[in-house]
Amino acid sequence: MVPRLPRSHPPADPTRRRVLTGLGVLAAATGTGLLVGCGGGSATTPTTTSPGAAATSGPSRLGARFADGYVAPTALAAGTPQRAPYVLLGGDGWPLVDEAPDAVDLVLRAAGTDGAPGPVVASATVARYGAGQATPYYPFRFTAPDPGDFVVEASVDGTALPDVHHLRLADPADLALVQVGDLLPTVATPTLDDPRGVDPVCTLAGGPCRFHATSLDRAIRRSGPTVLLVSTPRFCQQDVCGPTVGLLADALADRPDGETWTAVHAEVYVAPDAGDFTPTPVVGALGLAFEPSLVVADATGTVTAALHFTMDATEVAGALDSVA
Numbered sequence: 001m002v003p004r005l006p007r008s009h010p011p012a013d014p015t016r017r018r019v020l021t022g023l024g025v026l027a028a029a030t031g032t033g034l035l036v037g038c039g040g041g042s043a044t045t046p047t048t049t050s051p052g053a054a055a056t057s058g059p060s061r062l063g064a065r066f067a068d069g070y071v072a073p074t075a076l077a078a079g080t081p082q083r084a085p086y087v088l089l090g091g092d093g094w095p096l097v098d099e100a101p102d103a104v105d106l107v108l109r110a111a112g113t114d115g116a117p118g119p120v121v122a123s124a125t126v127a128r129y130g131a132g133q134a135t136p137y138y139p140f141r142f143t144a145p146d147p148g149d150f151v152v153e154a155s156v157d158g159t160a161l162p163d164v165h166h167l168r169l170a171d172p173a174d175l176a177l178v179q180v181g182d183l184l185p186t187v188a189t190p191t192l193d194d195p196r197g198v199d200p201v202c203t204l205a206g207g208p209c210r211f212h213a214t215s216l217d218r219a220i221r222r223s224g225p226t227v228l229l230v231s232t233p234r235f236c237q238q239d240v241c242g243p244t245v246g247l248l249a250d251a252l253a254d255r256p257d258g259e260t261w262t263a264v265h266a267e268v269y270v271a272p273d274a275g276d277f278t279p280t281p282v283v284g285a286l287g288l289a290f291e292p293s294l295v296v297a298d299a300t301g302t303v304t305a306a307l308h309f310t311m312d313a314t315e316v317a318g319a320l321d322s323v324a
Contacts, residue, residue: 058090058096058099058156059088059089059090059096059099059101059104059154059156059161060088060090060091060161060162060163061088061089061154061162061163061165062086062087062088062089062152062154062161062163062165063086063087063088063089064084064085064086064165064167065085065086065087065137065309066083066084066085066308066309067289067290067309068084068165068166068167068168069149069169069170070166070167070168072290073289074167074168074169074170074175075175075177075289075290075308075309076167076168076169076170077147077169077170077171077172077175077177077179078144078145078146078147078148078169078170078171078172079143079144079145079146079172080143080172080179080180080181081141081143081180082141082142082143082144082169083139083140083141083306083307083308084139084140084141084142084152084167085129085137085138085139085140085309086104086106086126086137086138086140086152086154086165087100087135087136087137088100088101088104088136088138088154088156095136096136097134097135097136100128100136101128101156101157102127102128103126103127103128103138103156104125104126104128104138104154104155104156105123105124105125105126105154105155105156106123106125106138106140106152106154107120107122107123107152107153107154108120108121108122108123108140108142108144108150108151108152109121109150109151109152109153110148110149110150111148111149111150111151111166117151117153117164121142121144121150122143122144124140124141124142126138126139126140129312129314129315130310130312131312131313131314133310133312135310137310137312139315140152144169146169147168147169147170147171147174148168148169149166149167149168150166150167150168150169151164151165151166151167152164152166152167175287176287177286177287177288177289178286178295178303178306179303179306180303180304180305180306181302181303182302182303183297183301183302183303184216184220184226184228184295184297184301184302184303185216185285185286186216186217186220187216187217187281187282187285188215188216188217188281189215189216189217189264189266189280189281189282190215190266190267190280191212191213191214191215192208192212192213194215197270197271198270198271199270199271199273199274200267200273201267202233202265202267203232203234203235203267203272204233204234204245205233205234209245209249209265210249211248211249211264211265212264212265214262214264215264216228216264216266216282219262219264220297220301222262223260223299224260224261224262224299225260225261225262225297225298225299225320225323226261226262226263226264226296226297226301227248227252227261227262227263227264227294227295227296227297227319228263228265228266228282228286228294228295228296228297229244229245229248229264229265229292229293229294230267230268230282230283230286230288230291230293230294230295231244231245231265231267231268231291231292231293232267232268232269232272232291232292233245234272244292244294244311245265247311247312247313247316248263248265248294248316250313251313251316251317251320252320254317255320261320266280266282267280268280268291290308290309292308292309292311293306293307293308293309294306294311294316294319296319296320296323297323298323298324299323304322304323305318305319305320305322306319307319
């Protein structure tokens with residue numbers, strides 16, 4: 001597949017850490033059932049679940065931990081495998097934690113012209129993920145043949161939730177975000193030896209992580225698979241993003257072929273400590289308007305898996321397994 005050229009993106013909002021284009025997208029407004037993440041926020045509704053907090057009721061509706069095309073420009077494309085991570089909201093508007101069920105049944109339908117749900121496009125029973133994180137989530141994976149507007153219906157233990165969630169899928173030609181099957185962009189990323197103007201090179205507490213030894217452009221030219229993590233560890237430790245650097249380190253350590261991999265971590269902002277929230281070059285190269293993002297590529301540089309917005313140890317390990 002010929003890789004699409006990434007389009008330019010507007011600069012980050014320097015006044016609030018609104019995850020690049022103001023997206024973040026872990027819980028948006030109660031009225032839409034979305035959520036705002038990693039520092040974004042809503043003036044009127046809760047944006048994240050306090051660790052250990054429990055909802056006061058059972059599942060009420062879906063909350064999207066992704067850009068669905070309504071609260072923010074869509075991060076989903078037609079024609080290629082997509083992943084839409086959901087949470088379940090309680091009647092109080094907070095994501096369920098202790099009361100989150102083990103699975104949720106999700107159905108994707110085309111949106112009818114009269115607003116009524118149309119034909120079924122995909123369906124799945126989605127298991128609960130997020131072990132060790134504050135908020136359980138449910139990654140819905142599907143492929144829709146055509147772009148357009150869709151609705152997602154949810155049910156738990158045979159009981160349908162009263163509200164559907166609306167989402168929009170773009171034509172792949174109109175979406176800059178790198179997709180499975182694309183070539184991983186060849187872009188230089190900061191290393192400890194060559195920070196390329198990024199300060200700090202890594203915001204992980206306690207010092208830079210070990211994934212800054214090799215620039216991405218050199219990693220792609222090496223033999224063996226590559227995994228790229230774009231995240232700001234200082235801001236992503238729990239709930240929204242999870243401890244992404246630690247998840248990747250553990251996943252590689254558990255693999256018998258871990259030594260054959262080249263892992264690269266890249267920060268999102270040029271100099272956040274100095275108030276410079278300009279996105280680093282890798283952000284535009286991948287077509288990102290959010291964080292975190294983990295992209296896996298095989299020895300040819302072809303993307304075999306991508307995890308956006310939220311992830312856990314199981315999903316990270318599964319993404320690495322996508323390389324044959």
